[in-house]
Amino acid sequence: MAGLSANTELLKQLLVGFVRDEVHKVGVKKAVLGLSGGIDSALVVFIAAEALGPENVHAICMPYKSSNPESEAHARIVSQACGVNYSVVPITPMVDAYFDMFPDAENMRRGNKMARERMTILFDHSALLSALVLGTSNKTELLLGYGTLYGDMASALNPIGDLYKTQIWQLSEAMGVPQEVIDKKPSADLWAGQTDEEELGFSYRQVDELLYRMVDQRLTRAELEVAGFSQEFIDTIYRRVQNSHFKRRLPVIAKVSNRTIDRDFRYSRDWGK
Amino acid sequence: MGDFSAVLAQIKPKLGCVDENLVLIEQQIKQAISDKSDLIVFPELALTGYFLKDLVPEVALRVDSPEIARLIELSNDISIAVGFVEVTDDYLFYNAALYLEDGVIRHLHRKVYLPTYGMFDEQRYLGRGERFRAFDTKFGRMGMLICEDMWHLSASYILALDGATTLLCLSSSPGRGVEGEQLGSAKAWQQLTSTTAMFLNCRVLYCNRVGYEDGVNFWGGSEYVNPAGQSAARGAIFAEDSVAVRVSEGELRRERIFSPMLRDENLFITMQELRRIERERGV
Numbered sequence: 217m218a219g220l221s222a223n224t225e226l227l228k229q230l231l232v233g234f235v236r237d238e239v240h241k242v243g244v245k246k247a248v249l250g251l252s253g254g255i256d257s258a259l260v261v262f263i264a265a266e267a268l269g270p271e272n273v274h275a276i277c278m279p280y281k282s283s284n285p286e287s288e289a290h291a292r293i294v295s296q297a298c299g300v301n302y303s304v305v306p307i308t309p310m311v312d313a314y315f316d317m318f319p320d321a322e323n324m325r326r327g328n329k330m331a332r333e334r335m336t337i338l339f340d341h342s343a344l345l346s347a348l349v350l351g352t353s354n355k356t357e358l359l360l361g362y363g364t365l366y367g368d369m370a371s372a373l374n375p376i377g378d379l380y381k382t383q384i385w386q387l388s389e390a391m392g393v394p395q396e397v398i399d400k401k402p403s404a405d406l407w408a409g410q411t412d413e414e415e416l417g418f419s420y421r422q423v424d425e426l427l428y429r430m431v432d433q434r435l436t437r438a439e440l441e442v443a444g445f446s447q448e449f450i451d452t453i454y455r456r457v458q459n460s461h462f463k464r465r466l467p468v469i470a471k472v473s474n475r476t477i478d479r480d481f482r483y484s485r486d487w488g489k
Numbered sequence: 490m491g492d493f494s495a496v497l498a499q500i501k502p503k504l505g506c507v508d509e510n511l512v513l514i515e516q517q518i519k520q521a522i523s524d525k526s527d528l529i530v531f532p533e534l535a536l537t538g539y540f541l542k543d544l545v546p547e548v549a550l551r552v553d554s555p556e557i558a559r560l561i562e563l564s565n566d567i568s569i570a571v572g573f574v575e576v577t578d579d580y581l582f583y584n585a586a587l588y589l590e591d592g593v594i595r596h597l598h599r600k601v602y603l604p605t606y607g608m609f610d611e612q613r614y615l616g617r618g619e620r621f622r623a624f625d626t627k628f629g630r631m632g633m634l635i636c637e638d639m640w641h642l643s644a645s646y647i648l649a650l651d652g653a654t655t656l657l658c659l660s661s662s663p664g665r666g667v668e669g670e671q672l673g674s675a676k677a678w679q680q681l682t683s684t685t686a687m688f689l690n691c692r693v694l695y696c697n698r699v700g701y702e703d704g705v706n707f708w709g710g711s712e713y714v715n716p717a718g719q720s721a722a723r724g725a726i727f728a729e730d731s732v733a734v735r736v737s738e739g740e741l742r743r744e745r746i747f748s749p750m751l752r753d754e755n756l757f758i759t760m761q762e763l764r765r766i767e768r769e770r771g772v
Contacts, residue, residue, distance in 0.1 A: 227667045486702045487544065488504065
């Protein structure tokens with residue numbers, strides 16, 4: 217699909233410029249981000265290193281005891297490949313202290329808690345280092361709601377939120393992300409052997425083809441069916457996008473006055489920048 | 490009329506910071522004066538930035554404001570085309586552009602086509618201009634367009650029939666589309682400016698800003714397109730630039746002799762058919 221294949225040189229230029237401009241304009245030099253060992257955060261750290269200089273980028277790996285040890289190894293390889301500052305902050309003590317009080321909690325609650333634990337560490341380091349937190353959610357997972365609200369979805373700036381996973385792979389190749397990170401199966405790494413595609417029930421390439429036509433090209437349902445997508449797949453994905461929309465919006469405010477924040481009190485975030 | 494030199498000031502304004510942008514604009518003007526340029530063109534909303542939303546009333550200037558007076562004064566040494574938000578006595582706000590020359594306002598254009606779709610929301614915040622008029626300058630008759638205006642064939646057509654031989658387009662064009670060899674927006678604009686110049690045998694001086702606002706990039710690529718539709722100079726993509734161009738009178742003369750389409754343009758038929766369409770649509 218032409219629309220999913222990107223001119224990686226142009227895309228890199230656009231995203232590197234984005235990080236540099238949006239970080240510098242708020243008067244800081246640095247960025248901090250979580251490095252999971254996966255491809256999305258690897259790509260973001262490569263973009264940030266190029267935009268800000270590797271000495272101004274702090275990557276933090278935050279493993280839990282059940283995380284695959286390979287993830288931490290990959291995070292280290294990625295940080296070495298682009299030369300950024302790297303540290304490891306395990307989240308096991310905090311997460312376990314909490315779930316000692318709720319031992320029956322299922323995987324989803326545990327996974328969300330871990331994602332939010334990592335978020336608090338990143339925002340704490342934001343204050344510590346005077347660094348903006350970079351987001352690492354891609355367009356595919358944002359549209360599917362495959363992320364934790366106020367967890368991994370939280371950031372100050374997200375350079376890759378308008379790139380489908382298919383485009384993440386392309387740009388990562390072009391920017392020199394280590395091949396083992398590009399080649400491995402995407403995983404939230406909440407438990408051993410977990411993979412995104414198994415959990416989602418479809419492949420990223422499949423769903424990107426559908427999302428691109430549905431969201432970007434705004435094809436009708438009939439057109440999507442002609443393009444070869446099953447009714448069931450279209451329904452599933454449409455519902456997922458719809459039902460996760462709350463995750464992509466700010467909290468809803470009850471309107472009382474004439475100027476309610478974000479409804480009729482409207483300013484760009486870069487106001488005065 | 491002779492040759493003249495122009496500078497396309499591909500700047501990065503700060504959102505909502507009129508004072509700082511004025512300083513930046515003055516610096517560019519002074520540099521252009523010392524480089525002996527005759528004309529300097531700035532982007533759309535150069536004094537204010539683009540995604541203003543509720544900032545519109547805060548950044549708006551009257552044409553008799555001290556800020557505009559300062560620019561008028563500078564126009565004694567160089568002609569200036571610059572974009573800003575205008576507020577009128579009856580508190581209407583316009584996305585506007587001024588052409589300043591020899592210490593006077595030669596022309597004020599208010600953007601007619603305010604995009605209000607996709608990422609754009611201009612008509613929510615701004616009033617709509619109601620005219621396209623060519624005007625006389627030291628460098629011949631010109632017409633001004635603000636960004637989206639140029640996407641309406643009728644706008645450039647009217648200006649050309651009104652005698653403009655140079656079209657100034659002040660732009661804040663957001664970049665999108667990374668599938669192809671070049672940025673989608675850049676490609677589209679290059680086709681547009683080239684085609685417009687070619688159809689109307691006009692020069693096009695296109696000035697687009699750079700920088701990012703809330704993640705939206707403005708791609709630059711300011712350009713001088715000659716009356717044959719060929720790009721004679723083009724600014725950097727994504728980066729600040731100052732594009733100095735030499736605009737040739739001979740080129741315009743020759744092109745108008747080779748391709749006298751405007752001479753042959755039949756205003757009577759055009760008007761007759763437009764009136765018929767207007768009647769039939771019941772406007």
